[in-house]
Amino acid sequence: MFRTLVLVLCLSSPQWAYAVAEELTEEDTETWGWRTALFSSLFLSLAMNPLGADEYNASIMMSEDEDVGAVKFGFKWHKDDLSFDLFGAEVTHYYLLGYSYWQSLDIDGQEGVVNAVEFVPVFRFNWSYSNWLSYLETSVGLSxxxxxxxxxxxFSTNFQFTDSLSFGGYITPKSSWSLQLQHFSNNSIKLPNNGINFYNFNYAYRY
Structure with a gap:
């Protein structure tokens, strides 16, 4: 967000732009460049849907200790033929392939960055397909x-299990939102196993 604001101000005020450019280090410029390339490529991938997904997902994430912020982009494949009824709710199933970019809020630059890839089967309990509050989800996957x-x-290992609980609803027939508690840990495969929890706001849209 800050870099976007800098770019807008640079375009609107050449003198101010010159002053900012002098203060930016070579490392700052490099970081701005690769982050712009990364996120623009992710947005284009979501728009073009090269993997033939049924839905895309975008998330804003904050760690429980409020010392790590993150964003996530992902694709979902729904398996509606596996649905069944349970206590008046329809249980459906989908797969999420996601990429998330974690940034430490205590450590600047690349030293505070973690990239994560996850593959997660998700179960959704739907009691409505039109209300703002319509479903609960639970999942356990790999990252x-x-x-x-x-x-x-x-975390001791790069391999992590990830599990989550969330609730959400439908904004339109094609779009939905959810609030999610997501946990990463290695299930004590190797110690120490500190793990990390995130609170996520998710937005999803059906292609």
């Missing part, structure tokens, strides 16, 4: 982290 720790948390 791989680019680093085995962030800030003072040590």
């Amino acid at each position: 791989v982290l680019s680093r085995s720790g962030i800030n003072d948390k040590r």
